[in-house]
Amino acid sequence: MPVYQQNVPQNVAPKVTIVGVGLIGGSIGLALGQRGLAKQIVGVGRRQQSLDRALACGAIGSATVDLAAGVAAADVVIVATPVESVVEDVCRALAAAPAGVLVTDVGSTKTNICEAVADNEVDSCGFVGSHPLAGDHRSGPEHARGDLFDGKTVVVTPTKATLPETTERAEVFWKSLGAQVVQMPPEQHDRALATTSHLPHLVASALAASTPPEWLPLAATGWADTTRIAAADPKLWTQIFAQNTPSVIAALDCLIEQLQAARSNLVADESTQIEKFLHQAKRTRDALGN
Amino acid sequence: MPVYQQNVPQNVAPKVTIVGVGLIGGSIGLALGQRGLAKQIVGVGRRQQSLDRALACGAIGSATVDLAAGVAAADVVIVATPVESVVEDVCRALAAAPAGVLVTDVGSTKTNICEAVADNEVDSCGFVGSHPLAGDHRSGPEHARGDLFDGKTVVVTPTKATLPETTERAEVFWKSLGAQVVQMPPEQHDRALATTSHLPHLVASALAASTPPEWLPLAATGWADTTRIAAADPKLWTQIFAQNTPSVIAALDCLIEQLQAARSNLVADESTQIEKFLHQAKRTRDALGN
Numbered sequence: 184m185p186v187y188q189q190n191v192p193q194n195v196a197p198k199v200t201i202v203g204v205g206l207i208g209g210s211i212g213l214a215l216g217q218r219g220l221a222k223q224i225v226g227v228g229r230r231q232q233s234l235d236r237a238l239a240c241g242a243i244g245s246a247t248v249d250l251a252a253g254v255a256a257a258d259v260v261i262v263a264t265p266v267e268s269v270v271e272d273v274c275r276a277l278a279a280a281p282a283g284v285l286v287t288d289v290g291s292t293k294t295n296i297c298e299a300v301a302d303n304e305v306d307s308c309g310f311v312g313s314h315p316l317a318g319d320h321r322s323g324p325e326h327a328r329g330d331l332f333d334g335k336t337v338v339v340t341p342t343k344a345t346l347p348e349t350t351e352r353a354e355v356f357w358k359s360l361g362a363q364v365v366q367m368p369p370e371q372h373d374r375a376l377a378t379t380s381h382l383p384h385l386v387a388s389a390l391a392a393s394t395p396p397e398w399l400p401l402a403a404t405g406w407a408d409t410t411r412i413a414a415a416d417p418k419l420w421t422q423i424f425a426q427n428t429p430s431v432i433a434a435l436d437c438l439i440e441q442l443q444a445a446r447s448n449l450v451a452d453e454s455t456q457i458e459k460f461l462h463q464a465k466r467t468r469d470a471l472g473n
Numbered sequence: 474m475p476v477y478q479q480n481v482p483q484n485v486a487p488k489v490t491i492v493g494v495g496l497i498g499g500s501i502g503l504a505l506g507q508r509g510l511a512k513q514i515v516g517v518g519r520r521q522q523s524l525d526r527a528l529a530c531g532a533i534g535s536a537t538v539d540l541a542a543g544v545a546a547a548d549v550v551i552v553a554t555p556v557e558s559v560v561e562d563v564c565r566a567l568a569a570a571p572a573g574v575l576v577t578d579v580g581s582t583k584t585n586i587c588e589a590v591a592d593n594e595v596d597s598c599g600f601v602g603s604h605p606l607a608g609d610h611r612s613g614p615e616h617a618r619g620d621l622f623d624g625k626t627v628v629v630t631p632t633k634a635t636l637p638e639t640t641e642r643a644e645v646f647w648k649s650l651g652a653q654v655v656q657m658p659p660e661q662h663d664r665a666l667a668t669t670s671h672l673p674h675l676v677a678s679a680l681a682a683s684t685p686p687e688w689l690p691l692a693a694t695g696w697a698d699t700t701r702i703a704a705a706d707p708k709l710w711t712q713i714f715a716q717n718t719p720s721v722i723a724a725l726d727c728l729i730e731q732l733q734a735a736r737s738n739l740v741a742d743e744s745t746q747i748e749k750f751l752h753q754a755k756r757t758r759d760a761l762g763n
Contacts, residue, residue: 316692316693317693317694318693318694318695319694335693336690336691336693338691365690365691372691375688375691376691378683378684378685378688379684379688379689379691379692379693379696380691380692380693380695380696382680382683383680383695383696383698383699383700384695385732385735386676386680386699386732387695387698387699387754387758388735388750388751388754388755389728389731389732389735389754390672390673390676390728390754391754391755391757391758392731392750392753392754392757393668393672393724393727393728393730393731394668394669394757395668396757396760398665398668398669399669399757400626400655401606401626401628401655401662401666401669401670402606402669402670402761403606403607403608403625403626403669403670404607404608404609404702405608405670405673405677405702406670406673406761407763408673408677408698408699408701408702409673409676409677409698409699409701410673410699410754410757410758410761411698411699411758412694412695412698412699413751413754413755413758414755414758414759415755417748417751417755418748420751421744421747421748421751424747425742425744425747428739428742431739432736432739432740434683435732435735435736435739436736437683438679438680438683439729439732439733439736440683441679441683442675442676442679442725442728442729442732443729445675445678445679445725446722446725446726446729449714449718449721449722449725450718450722452715454711454715457711457714457715458707458708458711460682461678461703461707461710461711462707463682464677464678464680464681464682464700464703465678465681465703465704465705465707467681467682467684467686467689467700467703468677468681468700468701468703468704469704470689471689471692471697473697
């Protein structure tokens with residue numbers, strides 16, 4: 184018996200269109216296909232070349248560079264383009280898709296996106312924001328995996344104006360791919376993610392950037408782990424920081440404060456304070472597990 | 474044909490004594506045993522309980538809580554105790570071992586250790602400092618692995634007073650366990666490691682400590698990677714920071730400067746500068762590989 188039958192209604196999304204078939208979009212296509220959840224998976228992209236790569240790895244069944252045509256018959260549209268393009272793509276999808284469509288996105292920031300979609304003149308009652316906490320430092324449909332969302336958290340971010348049924352459909356959709364769903368307002372999502380996702384990227388990059396390359400032969404596992412996400416796409420992350428600047432700055436200030444306190448304790452040779460700080464950090468890290 | 478015969482002279486260390494049989498000491502014992510490099514592997518520890526665990530996993534062949542007795546017949550002594558105890562254990566080993574012994578340690582800091590051993594009244598011509606860049610966030614002989622040093626770097630830190638033959642024997646010893654050896658003065662080691670090892674620990678801990686535990690369900694792979702080493706032993710790392718304070722502070726100041734620059738660029742919405750910074754970080758990270 185397929186997994187989805189145990190948890191969710193069948194045929195939650197017979198006709199799905201994925202706008203942007205990179206790592207995340209491609210993985211959604213593979214997950215839908217492998218779980219037999221969709222009758223039709225259409226990929227929409229800007230360049231035929233990217234679409235051909237997604238077709239080649241079986242992430243989508245058909246492809247078009249024409250967004251309006253791609254969503255014309257869709258029950259569900261997932262916008263998985265870079266955060267800078269999400270608002271425009273969501274609004275174009277809402278305008279061109281049939282009545283009753285569910286449109287959601289996978290952007291790493293939510294306040295700007297949800298506000299801009301609501302402020303747009305298009306009818307946005309079929310839209311709710313989503314953010315799957317799943318990914319990889321690699322990009323492109325070649326690295327897509329059908330199990331990318333298995334057991335992972337997807338945050339769905341309804342606003343006061345969102346119809347409850349739209350939120351519920353998005354929740355059912357993500358659960359059908361194996362994810363757990365957490366609901367919260369976009370602003371709360373952005374504050375939390377500034378600390379749990381955006382700040383780590385900034386810090387990993389600062390650590391890599393402050394290491395002279397000639398010392399790399401002396402970098403062991405600790406440096407490798409701590410800087411791993413500095414290998415991510417700089418363009419994509421510049422956009423994410425730009426979309427969540429106030430929360431990222433607040434999170435960064437909190438971190439700098441911690442580092443300054445540690446510095447003062449090092450200068451004063453306050454070993455007891457240093458050990459207390461390391462214990463507090465360990466408790467939080469241990470609470471996450473691997 | 475055993476691996477060591479291809480690279481190093483046989484019987485480089487017929488009688489080895491390991492003082493401190495935790496993760497690193499235990500892994501040295503397993504590596505020696507698996508490669509057939511030692512006729513006798515003696516473990517020295519403070520508590521019989523730890524020694525029994527090391528005996529149980531085959532890391533050592535015999536055990537004693539009496540350091541002087543444990544090193545009395547040794548050709549090679551490896552001191553793998555916490556950095557705070559290294560100097561005392563090295564000096565006791567030098568005093569009690571036969572003439573011609575090689576004594577080295579595995580401490581994460583080198584200047585303090587090498588200076589203190591040289592300043593001691595014991596004859597230190599058989600000692601040279603070592604630091605294997607291999608480890609695990611777990612500790613104890615249960616997690617020891619015979620391949621822990623395979624392809625890893627070991628820094629050997631001779632001073633002007635070190636006999637060339639002592640350095641050479643330490644180099645041959647580590648190579649026999651599968652490691653690559655880099656030689657540099659203790660001060661240079663400590664400056665580099667402050668950035669490539671000690672700073673990442675401080676930063677991982679600050680990141681974990683500045684994350685409210687209630688946001689952990691929103692922590693994805695990036696947070697998990699970047700904070701992984703915050704799970705390490707707080708006591709051990711407090712000692713390491715205390716042993717290398719000036720270099721750690723210098724490395725920390727360099728990082729805080731990078732973070733402040735990133736903050737200014739975020740405030741000023743200087744996306745081009747942010748992207749440039751992320752590119753520079755990515756180049757350094759990519760240069761390391763996985």
